[in-house]
Amino acid sequence: MSSYVTVGISDMKIVKVPEVLISYALGSCVGICILDRDAKLAGMAHIMLSYNKNGDKENLFKYADTGITEMVRQMEIMGGLKSRMIAKIAGGAKMFEIQGSSLLGSIGDRNVAAVKETLEKLKIRIVSEDVGKNYGRTIIFDSSTGDLTIKSFGKDLLVI
Amino acid sequence: MELNEIHMDFLKEIGNIGAGNAATSLSNMLSKRIEMNVPKVSLLDYNDIVDSIGGAENVLVGVLIGFEGDIEGLILFLLKKEFVHLVLNSLMGTELKGFEEIGELELSALSEISNIMVSSYVNSISTLTNMKINITTPSLNIDMAGALLDAVTAEFAEVADKVVFIKEKYYCQNETAHSYMLLLPTMSSLKTLLKKFGIDI
Numbered sequence: 001m002s003s004y005v006t007v008g009i010s011d012m013k014i015v016k017v018p019e020v021l022i023s024y025a026l027g028s029c030v031g032i033c034i035l036d037r038d039a040k041l042a043g044m045a046h047i048m049l050s051y052n053k054n055g056d057k058e059n060l061f062k063y064a065d066t067g068i069t070e071m072v073r074q075m076e077i078m079g080g081l082k083s084r085m086i087a088k089i090a091g092g093a094k095m096f097e098i099q100g101s102s103l104l105g106s107i108g109d110r111n112v113a114a115v116k117e118t119l120e121k122l123k124i125r126i127v128s129e130d131v132g133k134n135y136g137r138t139i140i141f142d143s144s145t146g147d148l149t150i151k152s153f154g155k156d157l158l159v160i
Numbered sequence: 161m162e163l164n165e166i167h168m169d170f171l172k173e174i175g176n177i178g179a180g181n182a183a184t185s186l187s188n189m190l191s192k193r194i195e196m197n198v199p200k201v202s203l204l205d206y207n208d209i210v211d212s213i214g215g216a217e218n219v220l221v222g223v224l225i226g227f228e229g230d231i232e233g234l235i236l237f238l239l240k241k242e243f244v245h246l247v248l249n250s251l252m253g254t255e256l257k258g259f260e261e262i263g264e265l266e267l268s269a270l271s272e273i274s275n276i277m278v279s280s281y282v283n284s285i286s287t288l289t290n291m292k293i294n295i296t297t298p299s300l301n302i303d304m305a306g307a308l309l310d311a312v313t314a315e316f317a318e319v320a321d322k323v324v325f326i327k328e329k330y331y332c333q334n335e336t337a338h339s340y341m342l343l344l345p346t347m348s349s350l351k352t353l354l355k356k357f358g359i360d361i
Contacts, residue, residue: 009206009310024216025306028314048314062317095311096224096299098234107314136307138217153219153303154260 004140007031010062012045012071014078021141026091028108030115030131032068033088033141033148034124036080042143043071049107050114064114072122085124088148088160089115090139092131108132128160167350170359173201174343177288179328181280186330189276190250197329203322206313212327213238213340216306219259223274224299224312227282230291231349235281236312236342237274238305243330243337247273250332259302271298281341289356309342316344 007013007023015021017040023031026046034043045067052063061067072082092112112131119126130137130150138151150158183196210216221244223237239247241259248254251269256262262270275298286293301308316323324343329336345353 009306025304026310027303027307028311048310049317093307093311095222095301095303095308098224098226098296098299107311134301136304138304 007044007046009046010048010059012043012061012067014041014043014071014075015143016040018144020143022139024138025136026139027093027095027136028111030064030089030091030111031139032115034071034075034085035143035146036075036084037146038084039078039080040143041075041078041080042141043075044141045071047111047115050110064111065118068115068118069122072124082122082124086127087119087124088128089126090130090137090148090150093133093135095134095136130158130160166359167354170354170357174285174324174353177284179326181284182277183330185276185280186273189273190247192250192332195331200327202325204325205322206309209309209325210306212325213305216304218305219302220305220308221270222301222303222308223271225274225278226296227293228296229293231293231345231352233343233345233349234312234315235278237278238308238340239270240338242335243339244270246332246335246337262302267300271300274298289353312342312344
């Protein structure tokens with residue numbers, strides 16, 4: 001087992017086989033994992049918001065649309081091919097629910113929707129997902145197997 | 161709007177107000193003499209907060225309460241295990257070994273305590289500013305710190321990268337316990353607050 005490469009919040013990393021990517025404790029954030037088996041490349045982005053409406057150039061990976069697009073662009077530069085890429089996604093939980101208040105919207109749901117829309121535009125298929133609900137997820141993506149392992153508090157490990 | 165030094169100092173000050181009242185109400189609720197250090201108020205971003213509370217995967221109790229009225233925003237209360245133990249032990253005699261043991265009854269007790277502490281916090285700000293502020297019913301979750309935080313900070317990411325982070329240290333007999341509070345006013349509420357104190361924006 002090789003050591004983990006950590007992906008922070010609003011961050012993205014691309015690794016080669018056999019490296020393993022990890023991102024900790026995603027709540028409403030969404031982790032997008034993309035694999036190109038033939039190029040032996042794996043990428044993981046940890047986005048916080050749905051759309052980069054104000055054209056923020058400094059934090060591309062904070063947003064689903066610009067984050068995923070930039071990750072795919074960089075993977076292509078490294079020899080990846082969009083038509084071979086597959087995606088796995090996890091996160092987008094609703095950690096709190098305040099009744100009768102508009103202050104805490106369903107940011108998790110909005111993030112998941114934006115991730116799906118962006119992947120669809122790029123024609124990258126989502127092969128598996130574990131999204132929504134009300135708990136946090138630590139995600140581990142193995143570039144050798146393409147397995148996405150999900151760790152949550154008080155729950156069994158889930159591999160998708 | 162960019163936040164400058166003066167705005168930051170002001171936010172810290174707002175964070176400070178009422179901390180003593182919150183400790184007093186906790187003391188009354190638990191019928192125990194509870195002392196408190198001067199709270200440490202700072203402006204931190206997500207990563208700094210995560211570091212301050214023991215890492216992204218550290219499991220905590222998170223209580224989220226909204227405030228509405230003349231100003232609106234969110235308050236996130238994060239309770240460490242020793243604090244939860246202190247509260248539950250004083251109220252119900254529970255010997256808490258791990259968060260897995262927390263049931264419905266314990267959750268509602270924690271929710272009530274948080275509600276009362278946040279109320280006294282908000283009331284002191286309300287009295288000082290002569291503004292009407294109501295708070296919502298608390299929403300509670302036990303999970304990894306990073307996950308409890310990201311939803312709340314994401315909601316305010318377009319307002320500011322940093323939030324008011326208050327670290328409180330309580331002493332009760334031989335025990336010490338920490339809790340953390342995050343204050344997140346909306347941008348328009350922040351402007352209202354600053355104006356009230358004659359600070360230019």
